[in-house]
Amino acid sequence: MDTIGELEQLVLLAVMQTGDDAYGVVVQTAIRQKARRDLTLGTIYKTLSRLETKGIVTSELGEPTAERGGRAKRYYRVTAAGRRALQHQLSALRAMAAGLDVGLEAP
Amino acid sequence: MTRIPRVVRVIEPLIRPDLRDAIAGDLVERFAADLEQRGAVIAHLHLWREAFMALRHFGRLPTAQRVNPVRSFVSDVRYGLRVLRRTPSFAIVCITTLALAIGPTAAILSVVDPLLFRPLPYGRPDRLAFVWERGGNGSPITTGYSTIEDVRARATTLASVAAVASWQITLSATGNPERLEGARVTWNYFRTLAVPMMLGRDFTRDEDAQNKNTVVILSHRLWVRRFNADSSIVGRTISLNENQRTVVGVLPPDYDDVINPTAQIFTPLGYVATLPWACRTCRHLTAVARVRDGVTFERSTAELNQISSQLVSAFPKEYPSVGFFLNPLQQDVMREARPALLAILGAVMLVLLIAIANVVNLHLAQSIRRETEFAVRAALGASGWRLIQQLIAEGLGVALAGAGLGLVLARVMLPALVSRLPAKLARTGAIHLETGIVLTLGIVAVLVAIVIGLVPAIVAKRRALYSSEMRSGARHGGGTGHARARAALVVGEIALALLLLTGAGLLSMSLVKLFDVDRGFDAHNVITMRFQSSGPRYPNNIAILAARRRVVATASTVPGVVDAAAVTILPLGGGLDRYGVMAMDKPQDHPERAPAATGYRVVGDYLKTMRIRIVAGRDLTDADARDTSTRPVVISASLAKVLWPGENPIDKRMSIPNSRKPWGTVVGVANDVRQRSLNDDDGRAFYYPEDHWLFPLNESTLVARVLGDPSAVLRAVRTAVTSVDASQPIVDVRTMDDVVSRSTAQRQLALLLFAAFAGLAVLLAAAGVYGVLAGSVSERTKEIGVRTALGATTLDTYALVLRRGLGMAGGGLLLGLVGALAATRYLQALLFGVAPTDPTVLVGSVAVLLLVSFLACLIPARRAVRIEPMVALRQ
Numbered sequence: 005m006d007t008i009g010e011l012e013q014l015v016l017l018a019v020m021q022t023g024d025d026a027y028g029v030v031v032q033t034a035i036r037q038k039a040r041r042d043l044t045l046g047t048i049y050k051t052l053s054r055l056e057t058k059g060i061v062t063s064e065l066g067e068p069t070a071e072r073g074g075r076a077k078r079y080y081r082v083t084a085a086g087r088r089a090l091q092h093q094l095s096a097l098r099a100m101a102a103g104l105d106v107g108l109e110a111p
Numbered sequence: 112m113t114r115i116p117r118v119v120r121v122i123e124p125l126i127r128p129d130l131r132d133a134i135a136g137d138l139v140e141r142f143a144a145d146l147e148q149r150g151a152v153i154a155h156l157h158l159w160r161e162a163f164m165a166l167r168h169f170g171r172l173p174t175a176q177r178v179n180p181v182r183s184f185v186s187d188v189r190y191g192l193r194v195l196r197r198t199p200s201f202a203i204v205c206i207t208t209l210a211l212a213i214g215p216t217a218a219i220l221s222v223v224d225p226l227l228f229r230p231l232p233y234g235r236p237d238r239l240a241f242v243w244e245r246g247g248n249g250s251p252i253t254t255g256y257s258t259i260e261d262v263r264a265r266a267t268t269l270a271s272v273a274a275v276a277s278w279q280i281t282l283s284a285t286g287n288p289e290r291l292e293g294a295r296v297t298w299n300y301f302r303t304l305a306v307p308m309m310l311g312r313d314f315t316r317d318e319d320a321q322n323k324n325t326v327v328i329l330s331h332r333l334w335v336r337r338f339n340a341d342s343s344i345v346g347r348t349i350s351l352n353e354n355q356r357t358v359v360g361v362l363p364p365d366y367d368d369v370i371n372p373t374a375q376i377f378t379p380l381g382y383v384a385t386l387p388w389a390c391r392t393c394r395h396l397t398a399v400a401r402v403r404d405g406v407t408f409e410r411s412t413a414e415l416n417q418i419s420s421q422l423v424s425a426f427p428k429e430y431p432s433v434g435f436f437l438n439p440l441q442q443d444v445m446r447e448a449r450p451a452l453l454a455i456l457g458a459v460m461l462v463l464l465i466a467i468a469n470v471v472n473l474h475l476a477q478s479i480r481r482e483t484e485f486a487v488r489a490a491l492g493a494s495g496w497r498l499i500q501q502l503i504a505e506g507l508g509v510a511l512a513g514a515g516l517g518l519v520l521a522r523v524m525l526p527a528l529v530s531r532l533p534a535k536l537a538r539t540g541a542i543h544l545e546t547g548i549v550l551t552l553g554i555v556a557v558l559v560a561i562v563i564g565l566v567p568a569i570v571a572k573r574r575a576l577y578s579s580e581m582r583s584g585a586r587h588g589g590g591t592g593h594a595r596a597r598a599a600l601v602v603g604e605i606a607l608a609l610l611l612l613t614g615a616g617l618l619s620m621s622l623v624k625l626f627d628v629d630r631g632f633d634a635h636n637v638i639t640m641r642f643q644s645s646g647p648r649y650p651n652n653i654a655i656l657a658a659r660r661r662v663v664a665t666a667s668t669v670p671g672v673v674d675a676a677a678v679t680i681l682p683l684g685g686g687l688d689r690y691g692v693m694a695m696d697k698p699q700d701h702p703e704r705a706p707a708a709t710g711y712r713v714v715g716d717y718l719k720t721m722r723i724r725i726v727a728g729r730d731l732t733d734a735d736a737r738d739t740s741t742r743p744v745v746i747s748a749s750l751a752k753v754l755w756p757g758e759n760p761i762d763k764r765m766s767i768p769n770s771r772k773p774w775g776t777v778v779g780v781a782n783d784v785r786q787r788s789l790n791d792d793d794g795r796a797f798y799y800p801e802d803h804w805l806f807p808l809n810e811s812t813l814v815a816r817v818l819g820d821p822s823a824v825l826r827a828v829r830t831a832v833t834s835v836d837a838s839q840p841i842v843d844v845r846t847m848d849d850v851v852s853r854s855t856a857q858r859q860l861a862l863l864l865f866a867a868f869a870g871l872a873v874l875l876a877a878a879g880v881y882g883v884l885a886g887s888v889s890e891r892t893k894e895i896g897v898r899t900a901l902g903a904t905t906l907d908t909y910a911l912v913l914r915r916g917l918g919m920a921g922g923g924l925l926l927g928l929v930g931a932l933a934a935t936r937y938l939q940a941l942l943f944g945v946a947p948t949d950p951t952v953l954v955g956s957v958a959v960l961l962l963v964s965f966l967a968c969l970i971p972a973r974r975a976v977r978i979e980p981m982v983a984l985r986q
Binding site for chain 2: 027028029032043045046047049051053065068069071072073075076077078
């Protein structure tokens with residue numbers, strides 16, 4: 005299994021946060037609000053398509069909408085494998101951070 | 112629907128297809144949200160950043176450039192097509208413009224190429240030549256059989272010499288008599304041309320003798336049409352003039368007789384030098400020779416001139432002057448059509464140039480509008496060359512589509528064009544849209560595409576169009592480089608349009624003047640048709656003339672027919688019987704220098720039927736036909752002037768060629784008529800009763816003057832003629848008006864094409880003027896707004912726009928006038944009654960173009976006037 009980079013983690017978590025409605029602008033907004041990081045849509049899509057080739061997310065095209073000038077949205081969803089990979093990585097992180105005051109204690 | 116920012120539109124096609132919708136849509140959504148929450152400035156800054164990054168990650172072109180030039184070109188073309196699809200009206204205008212020029216170009220090239228440039232379909236056609244004698248006035252004339260025999264025997268520089276005469280015959284197979292055009296040829300005719308038979312064999316030397324010439328060779332077309340391409344026809348006999356002749360051969364399908372273009376059947380001439388009609392002065396034969404390999408035409412001509420001197424010293428009274436002409440076959444055949452064909456070819460090339468200028472102009476304008484896109488792409492690392500390549504690829508789409516559509520147009524035009532060519536023109540059967548022409552125009556299209564790509568780049572060089580500097584919008588652009596280039600193109604277009612318009616004007620003036628010429632006869636309400644009296648039922652002249660009188664009499668009884676007569680040839684009908692004539696009281700020591708005149712042999716009231724005015728003496732009467740002692744003849748006024756200048760010609764005696772007795776008596780003088788063509792004023796003619804003619808004549812032309820519309824009576828007249836002998840075919844049924852009109856077919860075609868091309872050229876030039884002005888008005892909206900705000904009146908604004916437009920027009924017209932003065936002389940051969948530099952035509956053409964340019968200025972000018980200063984300034 006591939007490891008997931010920092011940027012990938014961020015995007016992946018944002019997709020999970022937004023649930024069924026995860027597409028570019030929504031993901032971007034989530035990252036902006038929660039992580040205070042300003043990523044461009046290009047960067048987000050680049051990351052998402054990398055995740056997709058790793059099998060961590062899947063995507064499908066929605067219906068074209070008028071407020072987007074008749075352009076369709078592409079919705080992203082995390083796969084089961086993606087979820088496992090994330091858990092694996094985060095638990096490794098937590099294990100390493102245990103006992104250190106870095107703000108990553110188990111809840 | 113939400114407004115889509117321009118930058119999104121620009122970058123969208125460049126984004127990877129699977130993410131194109133998602134990213135472009137997100138950009139739109141983001142932009143809308145930013146606009147609402149953070150204001151226009153921030154929103155725009157974000158948008159640019161987003162767009163830039165989207166392109167950096169998903170833009171295709173910068174990476175494609177590194178990958179593979181072929182693939183990048185394919186994607187360029189695909190992108191070009193997408194661009195065109197986004198601006199369909201632009202694409203349609205460009206493609207139509209090119210098609211309207213390329214179509215006619217292809218059609219005209221298809222006509223001109225086989226006629227003027229492609230070698231004739233014979234073996235080594237460059238070695239073939241006509242041999243003409245030198246006439247009294249130094250022009251080439253046809254030859255007598257004995258002369259040809261002498262040339263054949265003495266000329267060592269000629270490999271062979273053949274002779275050919277026209278032949279009209281009735282094919283009476285299977286109950287459907289048909290009049291055929293054919294040729295009588297010496298046995299070595301096809302050998303001289305180096306044409307092998309497709310079926311059967313060529314003529315033999317033995318068959319080319321009197322009473323042995325009972326064999327024929329068929330053209331491929333006749334063989335297919337009348338004999339169902341039956342190869343067993345060889346060796347069978349067919350009935351010609353109700354005599355039996357044996358078919359010995361069939362010519363190949365690509366055979367084309369350039370000497371007798373309408374000939375479909377060939378028979379041996381069957382002359383020997385001792386026959387009366389084989390004499391030196393019996394000049395009814397055309398001689399064609401093959402010059403030996405390795406011998407120059409000059410050397411051969413020198414030898415022929417030597418032979419001519421020998422002949423003239425041996426037979427001084429039988430040659431008008433010393434010398435032969437040895438004229439290359441193809442050049443000579445096309446001598447008359449050549450000036451018209453070249454003029455039309457030149458005209459269509461001008462149209463093509465104008466169209467290309469227009470399309471380049473449109474692309475220049477388009478490239479101004481697309482500045483933002485280019486700037487973005489340049490910012491992403493595309494080199495200048497890369498962008499030129501892109502433009503060429505786009506141009507290629509337009510040019511190839513235009514060429515394709517043009518070729519379809521050419522296919523449609525070509526048959527119509529061929530049907531309007533003069534009937535006697537050779538090689539028309541070889542006119543097709545050839546692969547070579549299609550390829551040539553394909554290459555032209557590619558060149559056009561390259562120009563489309565390069566010109567905006569060259570023009571923009573100084574302005575660094577492709578620099579990485581980003582421009583905020585197209586309105587901003589359109590600097591002087593572009594404007595100057597576009598104006599220069601329009602000036603060129605107007606100049607070329609003036610050339611074409613002047614040409615069309617000169618040709619139409621010529622045609623008007625031609626139809627205004629006094630023809631000497633009244634062509635209105637006259638029906639004409641050729642009819643035969645041939646075969647065993649007409650063994651001698653008495654029987655033929657009796658039949659002819661019956662035809663005239665029967666036709667006269669048809670209701671609606673006022674007068675009727677039969678005549679051997681029609682004025683302006685295409686064929687002339689010319690004879691040297693002499694006055695009895697003025698003996699000529701050199702008969703070959705006797706003045707030539709056209710002989711009309713008539714049955715019935717020919718002069719009255721044609722309304723040819725008698726200016727002195729009287730018309731011929733029925734009694735004259737039986738008057739074998741005085742043999743009355745009517746001569747034309749100009750012949751009277753030549754034979755008896757300053758004297759009264761009535762009752763004078765003149766020679767009647769081929770008459771039973773040598774002298775006739777002038778009983779009347781008739782007005783001159785136009786005979787050879789409307790522009791040929793040689794009116795020398797004589798009219799006499801056919802009864803006095805020596806030889807049998809199987810064919811005559813009926814002329815019938817009718818009351819009212821000729822077409823109403825035509826069928827009845829035809830039926831009347833048929834009722835005399837149903838076995839004899841009737842051909843060339845037409846009105847005299849039609850005969851006159853056909854005599855100008857070549858001019859009419861030239862005029863038609865010039866007029867069409869000139870119209871197209873003017874339209875394109877006007878579109879050019881309009882395009883440039885419309886562009887400049889929208890570019891200068893702000894300026895015009897400021898001017899208006901500062902007090903410029905409507906008139907000032909009009910003047911501002913008109914000055915620019917009419918400035919271009921003036922420059923073009925000045926340039927065009929210089930060009931017209933230099934170029935119209937190439938039309939000289941097609942002009943009549945008008946000088947190539949006719950001031951009326953020149954001024955008229957200038958006025959037309961000026962008016963059209965003015966109208967083209969008005970729409971942009973009105974738009975400029977309507978600009979609201981406040982709106983303009985806020986932009």
